[in-house]
Amino acid sequence: MLLMKDIIRDGHPTLRKIAKEVPLPPDPADIETLKSMEEFLINSQDPVISDKYGLRGGVGLAAPQINVPKRMFVMRLTDEKGEEYNYSFINPKIISHSVEKSYLTSGEGCLSVDRNIPGYVLRYARITVKGFNEKGEELKLRLRGLPAIVFQHELDHLNGVMFYDHINKKNPFQLNENAIPIE
Numbered sequence: 001m002l003l004m005k006d007i008i009r010d011g012h013p014t015l016r017k018i019a020k021e022v023p024l025p026p027d028p029a030d031i032e033t034l035k036s037m038e039e040f041l042i043n044s045q046d047p048v049i050s051d052k053y054g055l056r057g058g059v060g061l062a063a064p065q066i067n068v069p070k071r072m073f074v075m076r077l078t079d080e081k082g083e084e085y086n087y088s089f090i091n092p093k094i095i096s097h098s099v100e101k102s103y104l105t106s107g108e109g110c111l112s113v114d115r116n117i118p119g120y121v122l123r124y125a126r127i128t129v130k131g132f133n134e135k136g137e138e139l140k141l142r143l144r145g146l147p148a149i150v151f152q153h154e155l156d157h158l159n160g161v162m163f164y165d166h167i168n169k170k171n172p173f174q175l176n177e178n179a180i181p182i183e
């Protein structure tokens with residue numbers, strides 16, 4: 001099972017690389033990797049297991065974070081309406097997005113960043129995304145709210161971007177007027 005020691009931290013070059021497209025259909029090793037990433041998220045959200053193994057909670061995990069520079073990530077969360085977003089994405093893309101932006105009022109965090117970095121991360125409020133799942137089936141989703149934010153945080157990891165790259169250095173809590181807050 002994946003542990004915190006398997007997660008590379010800020011400063012490791014892989015976090016700043018552009019991850020490579022995954023040939024389809026995905027080979028068994030890539031499917032295995034995705035399954036282990038999904039298992040990590042499940043464990044990290046379990047109060048007993050996360051405590052036992054010292055796992056920091058996460059709602060997403062990208063392959064570069066376990067030093068696998070491939071274009072794949074897993075997200076696992078429930079939105080404010082109680083709708084579940086449990087997806088593995090291979091070769092994910094944003095195919096269209098709103099002009100409007102949104103942000104988490106609590107800011108963002110990252111398993112690859114061992115410090116709290118306060119500030120608002122402005123992201124597209126609504127996105128249409130596509131990719132493939134671990135079975136090689138095409139996925140096309142419209143996301144908004146927390147799922148849209150998490151998808152963009154993970155996609156950034158595939159492009160060598162960290163969440164704090166988006167935070168305004170002079171005024172970390174700067175907002176443009178029509179940004180939508182997500183509590």
Ligand SMILES: O=CN(O)CCNC(=O)c1cccc(Cl)c1Cl
Binds near residue numbers: 060111150153154
């Ligand atoms: O890349 C994934 N991680 O680093 C896992 C840990 N961070 C989170 O779960 C997290 C926390 C807050 C906001 C967002 Cl958007 C995310 Cl994703």
Ligand code: NI
Binds near residue numbers: 109110112153
């Ligand atoms: Ni992260």
